[in-house]
Amino acid sequence: MVTRRSGLDDPSLAYALLRLTLGLNICMHGTTRLLAGVGSFVAGMVKMFQNTLLPGAIVQPFGYFLPWLEAAIGFLIIIGLRTREALVGGAVLMLALTFGTALRQDWEVAGIQLLYSVVYAILIAALRYNSLSVDRRLLRQIEDRELPNP
DSSP, rough: OOOSSSSOOOOHHHHHHHHHHHHHHHHHHHHHHHHHOHHHHHHHHHHHHHTTSSSSHHHHHHHHHHHHHHOOOOOHHHHTTSHHHHHHHHHHHHHHHHHHHHHTTTEEEEEHHHHHHHHHHHHHTTGGOOOOSSSHHHHHHHHHHHHHOO
16 A cells, blocks of 8 residues: 655655646746847747748737746746736736747647647646645645634
8 A cells, every 4th residue: 555755645746746847847938048148039030920921020029928927837837826816817928929930830849739728727727636736835824824723
């Protein structure tokens, strides 16, 4: 018989590991782009979209904003703060990225983005297992304050 060493059940542990992996991946997308210089990233994006319906006047500001958004969403997912909002924000961001990728007809990248969207959906659907998070710690603190003193 196998015994557990902590109070963390297997679904909660699996959730935490998947959430951390997605958060790290998304955070590093943004962070590496910021560290490498956003200007070159934006120039590459504008070039990628030059033969699509999206004008550079839309692509360029989105390109400057995207790394910051990825870094922030990823960080929130990693620590589990406002997890639901961060996951929904990430899923909506994937919608926007998939739209642009479809305009470019880059179906290989669109398939990868679909996989990200599936992971976001799984994490949103399984939020009840988000035990190892800042959200859960804050909730416990609120509940502890609300308990009547004996």
